[in-house]
Amino acid sequence: MNTESRKPGQDLPFSVAPYRFDQKNEMFKRALWDEKMRPHAMRFYKEVKFKEKIGYRKIDYAFRNAAWNIEWSAAFGNARSNSGLYEWEGINERIKQYVESGEPVKMPPEKMGSYIKKAARYFGADLVGICRVHPNWIYSHEYNALSRKHYPAELPKGINNAVVLAVAMDYQGIQLSPTTLEGGITGFGYSMMAVVANLLATFIRGLGYRAIPCGNDTALSVPLAMAAGLGETGRLGILITEKFGPRVRLCKIFTDLPLSCDTYRPFGVKAFCEECKKCATYCPGQAITDSEMTEEGHNISNQSGTLKWYVNAEKCFAFWAKNRSDCANCIRVCPFNKPQGIIHDMTRGIIRRTTLFNRFLLWMDDFFGYEKPIHPEKFWN
Numbered sequence: 166m167n168t169e170s171r172k173p174g175q176d177l178p179f180s181v182a183p184y185r186f187d188q189k190n191e192m193f194k195r196a197l198w199d200e201k202m203r204p205h206a207m208r209f210y211k212e213v214k215f216k217e218k219i220g221y222r223k224i225d226y227a228f229r230n231a232a233w234n235i236e237w238s239a240a241f242g243n244a245r246s247n248s249g250l251y252e253w254e255g256i257n258e259r260i261k262q263y264v265e266s267g268e269p270v271k272m273p274p275e276k277m278g279s280y281i282k283k284a285a286r287y288f289g290a291d292l293v294g295i296c297r298v299h300p301n302w303i304y305s306h307e308y309n310a311l312s313r314k315h316y317p318a319e320l321p322k323g324i325n326n327a328v329v330l331a332v333a334m335d336y337q338g339i340q341l342s343p344t345t346l347e348g349g350i351t352g353f354g355y356s357m358m359a360v361v362a363n364l365l366a367t368f369i370r371g372l373g374y375r376a377i378p379c380g381n382d383t384a385l386s387v388p389l390a391m392a393a394g395l396g397e398t399g400r401l402g403i404l405i406t407e408k409f410g411p412r413v414r415l416c417k418i419f420t421d422l423p424l425s426c427d428t429y430r431p432f433g434v435k436a437f438c439e440e441c442k443k444c445a446t447y448c449p450g451q452a453i454t455d456s457e458m459t460e461e462g463h464n465i466s467n468q469s470g471t472l473k474w475y476v477n478a479e480k481c482f483a484f485w486a487k488n489r490s491d492c493a494n495c496i497r498v499c500p501f502n503k504p505q506g507i508i509h510d511m512t513r514g515i516i517r518r519t520t521l522f523n524r525f526l527l528w529m530d531d532f533f534g535y536e537k538p539i540h541p542e543k544f545w546n
């Protein structure tokens with residue numbers, strides 16, 4: 166991709182950081198090389214400590230680990246790019262003759278976009294959007310968690326479009342946070358990301374075009390998802406979608422397939438976050454700010470330079486280490502995290518149209534106790 170052809174922020178309805186993020190500085194990569202994070206990394210990755218307490222027993226960890234297994238054993242999207250189910254050019258021998266025969270499929274970009282979205286949904290995506298790729302969303306460098314090598318990251322020339330996919334996580338499952346059972350819900354999301362991205366990339370290759378499926382590797386998923394019309398960011402730092410709130414996992418496929426793009430579609434998140442600070446209140450690591458937005462992140466794990474709420478990933482990871490499992494309290498308590506239903510759909514519609522009722526809606530959210538976790542016993546029984 167030609168990184169010189171567009172200036173950061175050019176023709177986008179939201180600002181773009183003025184530099185490319187080095188994946189080496191992402192917290193899970195820092196856990197591998199940064200002495201400061203080593204004690205937390207040792208506790209989180211190496212120390213197995215079952216408890217009597219439900220949600221942290223051997224059986225609970227067995228569930229979590231099984232749910233992650235496609236990502237950990239076959240996809241490797243959290244470890245490195247271009248491997249396993251996220252391989253950039255893999256074509257199965259069984260279908261090679263179909264891929265290589267005939268001319269690339271041609272149709273108007275809009276129609277092609279609708280075919281791509283249909284296939285993505287069928288393969289398991291809950292939300293699909295399409296955008297042009299901004300160069301500053303691609304990592305400047307990749308940090309390979311398996312080889313511990315650090316090298317420049319670049320998409321091949323001519324790959325300018327991204328199909329961004331969101332896989333929703335189970336509503337009740339997220340309410341199990343911060344037990345390790347919730348880690349299983351997240352892990353299942355990661356495993357499904359790999360399956361969906363792989364199948365859709367194979368479909369695009371079958372049309373005669375290049376397709377680069379990615380998990381968390383290669384590029385920042387959140388701004389891609391925003392540009393593809395999937396949602397907005399909020400105080401908790403991740404994507405908030407209108408339909409599922411922040412309860413989604415993201416993956417993407419970069420491609421040279423000509424496609425018409427979606428547009429950024431904010432729906433009132435920022436204004437709501439100004440009033441609501443539930444994620445900051447319920448964050449056990451005090452990693453989320455209850456203050457104003459800034460342009461400066463907390464540390465090297467933030468990509469500074471745009472006005473937003475930055476999450477302190479060092480504090481977040483310190484809690485994960487103490488918990489010996491991940492956490493999704495911020496997702497659990499977010500008022501945008503609601504199941505489908507007439508009342509919740511109506512509320513989403515109100516927030517999209519006006520800020521007038523935000524305080525009242527927040528009061529209602531507190532009144533009904535939506536932020537409360539469910540007991541893990543309920544999950545198993």
Ligand code: SF4
Binds near residue numbers: 449451
């Ligand atoms: S995952 Fe948990 S510790 Fe991390 S920011 Fe969210 S609530 Fe805080």
Ligand code: SF4
Binds near residue numbers: 399402437441443500
């Ligand atoms: S919990 Fe409240 S403040 Fe935090 S992201 Fe959700 S709406 Fe915004």
